[in-house]
Amino acid sequence: MLDFCFTIPYGLLLVVGGVIGYAKKGSIASLAGGAGTGLLLVLAGFLSLQAYHKRKNSYFALILETAIAALLTWVMTQRYLQTSKIMPAGMVAGISFLMTGFYLYKIANGGNHIPPKSD
Template sequence: MHDFCFTYPYGLLVVLGGLIGFLKKGSADSLMGGVGSGALLLLAGYVSHQAYLRGAKSWPALFLETVVAVALTWVMGQRFMATSKFMPAGLVAALSGIMALFYLYKVVTGGNHIVKKQT
């Protein structure tokens, strides 16, 4: 599975979570953190997808996806430890942890598998 296949829905969930946090609690931190992180994920997914379509790998996109997922795991994990509230901190920390492991797996295995076109 290619990184962008999971990055698009993951990025959209992070954006949506930031918007919901802002609308429900008026939290500007939630808005900026969620929308900002989600936008970075969506951008990285797009760059990775475009590179794949060209038959290339995009290490910068994979690096950005990994850094954002690790950062969200850390920040939301700290918030979950402080509040013991699963929603949204625990959920985002768990999802981001899973995604960080997936991205690290992609790094270790050499990124997206590029299929060479037959001519």
């Protein structure tokens, strides 16, 4: 399980959610929060992918992914507790909680597994 395989779709999901929130309700906060964090996650996923192609781990990307997912878990859990709305707060909090756990697992296990070089 490589982090960028989950991070890039997760980031894109947040970008789309932010854009939809802006389109439906005119929410600048939704656009900035969703699209902003989503784009940062896509960037971190891309950095991790590039490092993997160089047969390395990008701990910067992994720490950035973890920090964003943990922040989103906290913020969206607070919003869910205030509004009791599953969409989007509860859903984003749940997905972000799972992603935070995944990233912590990757950190604890030394990042992405780099397969041995084949000749």
